[in-house]
Amino acid sequence: MKLRRPPPPGPQAVTYRCAPATVAAGRQVITLIDGRDHVVGHLDYQVCHPCRAAHINTITIAGPWQGLGLGREALHRATDPWSAYAWTTSRQSADGRKFFAAMADETGMEFVPGAVGCPHITAPPRGSTPGGALL
Template sequence: MKLRRPPPPCPQAVTYRFAPAAVAAGRQVITLLDSKGRDIGHLDYQVCHPCGAAHINTIAIAGPWQGMGLGREVLHRATDSWSAYAWTTSRQSADGRKFFATMAEETGVEFVPGAGVCPHITASPRVSRSGGALL
């Protein structure tokens, strides 16, 4: 059961730009932009519909923007449509483990770290463009 809570208020407007996958099970990216159009974070993930699998390559929020619920919001944007899928993540940092544990409790979606993904999801993780923490 999803227990989605509203994110804490954000001091400035943030927009979300979605870049869909170009191929089946390809990489999709949601980029977070501040009110001046600057990249302040991203979520890079893949979804394989035939296998019912999804994988988070990276999630990063720039330091000054952390703790405002932005990572939480962008993760909801990605998982809400495919919450019944088996979600995995790349290996997680200590902060990432806390974040994904909290999100698993909130969404009911397990985010298994470092687990094998389906054979269709093969892209390598990307490097953070925003300079934020890679969870």
């Protein structure tokens, strides 16, 4: 298992607000907020404990905030408690492929793109809505 590197220097004014799932395998959202209370990014994901599976639905960081380690930190906040789970992602853009390849190298975890997750995650989440504003 690889060790987590210290985060790169980034804006100190960014906070991470977490909205946990309200149902089993429901959507969870980490929203990134700048010092002016503007949303600068989010990570939307689901975790299924019985299947030991997890899925990243979306990760978005606003253009000017990219390259500062914010997506990296959000991903660690989501995955660290469940690093032994099998993680999948939605289909990835070219930038997404680079990001998840770097994160796979750093964490030793695989982030399988477009893979079919467990039946609890692939089923539409009932009564589950992401918390916080999305970009």
